[in-house]
Amino acid sequence: MKPYVLGIDIGGTNTVFGIVDARGVVLASGSIKTGKHAKLEDYLEELYQEATRLIEANDAVDKIHGIGIGAPNANYFTGTIEDGVNLPWPTPIPLAELVSEKFGVPVAITNDANAAAIGEMTYGAARGMKDFIMITLGTGVGSGIVINGQMVYGHDGFAGELGHLIVKRNNGRLCGCGRTGCLEAYCSATGVARTAREFLEIRTEPSSLRNIPIEQITSKDVYDAAMNGDKLAKDIFDYTGTILGEALADMTVFSSPQAFILFGGLAKSGELLMKPLRAAMDKNMMPIFKGKPKVLLSELKEADAAVLGASALGWEAK
Amino acid sequence: MKPYVLGIDIGGTNTVFGIVDARGVVLASGSIKTGKHAKLEDYLEELYQEATRLIEANDAVDKIHGIGIGAPNANYFTGTIEDGVNLPWPTPIPLAELVSEKFGVPVAITNDANAAAIGEMTYGAARGMKDFIMITLGTGVGSGIVINGQMVYGHDGFAGELGHLIVKRNNGRLCGCGRTGCLEAYCSATGVARTAREFLEIRTEPSSLRNIPIEQITSKDVYDAAMNGDKLAKDIFDYTGTILGEALADMTVFSSPQAFILFGGLAKSGELLMKPLRAAMDKNMMPIFKGKPKVLLSELKEADAAVLGASALGWEAK
Numbered sequence: 001m002k003p004y005v006l007g008i009d010i011g012g013t014n015t016v017f018g019i020v021d022a023r024g025v026v027l028a029s030g031s032i033k034t035g036k037h038a039k040l041e042d043y044l045e046e047l048y049q050e051a052t053r054l055i056e057a058n059d060a061v062d063k064i065h066g067i068g069i070g071a072p073n074a075n076y077f078t079g080t081i082e083d084g085v086n087l088p089w090p091t092p093i094p095l096a097e098l099v100s101e102k103f104g105v106p107v108a109i110t111n112d113a114n115a116a117a118i119g120e121m122t123y124g125a126a127r128g129m130k131d132f133i134m135i136t137l138g139t140g141v142g143s144g145i146v147i148n149g150q151m152v153y154g155h156d157g158f159a160g161e162l163g164h165l166i167v168k169r170n171n172g173r174l175c176g177c178g179r180t181g182c183l184e185a186y187c188s189a190t191g192v193a194r195t196a197r198e199f200l201e202i203r204t205e206p207s208s209l210r211n212i213p214i215e216q217i218t219s220k221d222v223y224d225a226a227m228n229g230d231k232l233a234k235d236i237f238d239y240t241g242t243i244l245g246e247a248l249a250d251m252t253v254f255s256s257p258q259a260f261i262l263f264g265g266l267a268k269s270g271e272l273l274m275k276p277l278r279a280a281m282d283k284n285m286m287p288i289f290k291g292k293p294k295v296l297l298s299e300l301k302e303a304d305a306a307v308l309g310a311s312a313l314g315w316e317a318k
Numbered sequence: 319m320k321p322y323v324l325g326i327d328i329g330g331t332n333t334v335f336g337i338v339d340a341r342g343v344v345l346a347s348g349s350i351k352t353g354k355h356a357k358l359e360d361y362l363e364e365l366y367q368e369a370t371r372l373i374e375a376n377d378a379v380d381k382i383h384g385i386g387i388g389a390p391n392a393n394y395f396t397g398t399i400e401d402g403v404n405l406p407w408p409t410p411i412p413l414a415e416l417v418s419e420k421f422g423v424p425v426a427i428t429n430d431a432n433a434a435a436i437g438e439m440t441y442g443a444a445r446g447m448k449d450f451i452m453i454t455l456g457t458g459v460g461s462g463i464v465i466n467g468q469m470v471y472g473h474d475g476f477a478g479e480l481g482h483l484i485v486k487r488n489n490g491r492l493c494g495c496g497r498t499g500c501l502e503a504y505c506s507a508t509g510v511a512r513t514a515r516e517f518l519e520i521r522t523e524p525s526s527l528r529n530i531p532i533e534q535i536t537s538k539d540v541y542d543a544a545m546n547g548d549k550l551a552k553d554i555f556d557y558t559g560t561i562l563g564e565a566l567a568d569m570t571v572f573s574s575p576q577a578f579i580l581f582g583g584l585a586k587s588g589e590l591l592m593k594p595l596r597a598a599m600d601k602n603m604m605p606i607f608k609g610k611p612k613v614l615l616s617e618l619k620e621a622d623a624a625v626l627g628a629s630a631l632g633w634e635a636k
Contacts, residue, residue, distance in 0.1 A: 084606070131473040145572070147472075152465055154574025155449040156610060159465075161571040164604045169487070169564070177604055246487070253479040254463070254572050256472025286482045286495055288402070292474060
């Protein structure tokens, strides 16, 4: 088997790529601007040129086993980026085929959260685990589910959308998916900012968050305020952690995972989030699962995680 | 491979067993009373005697490949019936080992709903499906989840307790599991009877159900009344089907199954249940999954289903 894989993470702003070895060491990485090219073929050409330069500079020519790509709405089964995604080119995009033709190497693709789960299983906190659920807490809430050592893709390749579990059945917040009450509308970075705006409007107590124009408040502002002892900001984390903990308890009755692994900006909020999360998870856990699933933080370095996750898929590309 | 398996379904009242061939034909079956024996060893001895008599009478001696058992709280991984179950003997019970010693044949066990799912996959409506979810609507609500052609047991062997998804987060009904708001408290036969009592107490309109002493109303009474055009009884099915449809939409974001397969008494309510169920499922489905998962009824004959399901597990007993 060739010793390296190429991991590519396609985001709305940047496309990051890296050469990775079997132990998860990123030998070298680079990036290009995703939105710079109005034409898909120009984008792919720049990606090919830049990645090839990186491969040559690192003596990896003919040593790439496969390419793994993490991209929004990417379907593992079809190798296609499906409709409804914020990229500058018309969808669907037969990405796996196009990239494979360019590079002459097998390519496998999946969505970002699944890639993160595979990365965590191959190189991170889920090494050796056969049953776990990855939850990515970023701008949205993503998830990757592993059962019996296998990624769960479902019948159509789109399984594992746990950010869209309904956590408020009635009068819930509008979600980007068009429905209301999804987990993502509460427990993402944007969800935390929405909670801040709600709390500040409904409640009257003083808070340092009132010094920030209300539409500009970010989850980072709430974190900073909470760390400085602001009661209302702490309450926002209690609210967020409680909803997430209730949701994790619900997910447990499905696949009884050994662990939940949290990843992304909000996951780094420490005890502000974890304390109410653990309390709610324990309180709402079905008795036979009580105390069983662990909640762990990702062990992948944030800077490398996207590329590592994508690259791990390269090992199974055919 | 030997041509037959023995399927055993252990219920609180009866234990049913049957000899089944590879095509799912039940050659012969029998039953004993589960609760008749205060001692487990006496129960196992009667089971052995009766099953052996059946095997001999059907010329199946030395032709049994394996034994599959469906039993409450039975754990596939440990082969044990765990605590918290309504059987007359002390738990945990190392059932697979005990039965295997008696019969000299490999034994595999799992809970009733998982056995039903395996039966459906082997002989019923899920033949050829790799991703589906079995929902059993009986006294309680059970489930068996199949992903990528494999039964989902989870880290501890207890995965697939979808009857205990929380469908009412606050002020939900008390459930047998000790929590409140579980799907089972609404969409089981007992759940339907509870809804009837609630509706009859809260609402004032006439209903033929008011002729029955309120504590004695069963889901069958509600069904009969609805079929006779009783408006309140129909509303009870609307309420039940809506909650179940919402829950199935939620389950879809997890594993994106090809189909949900409904089994058990309530599943036979026809359009009374299915119409509101489909409407709620469609209304609450995340857009990318809309119109995808089918809702099918079990194709196993009720009388044979439990034994068939359990027996299917016998093929993989080692």
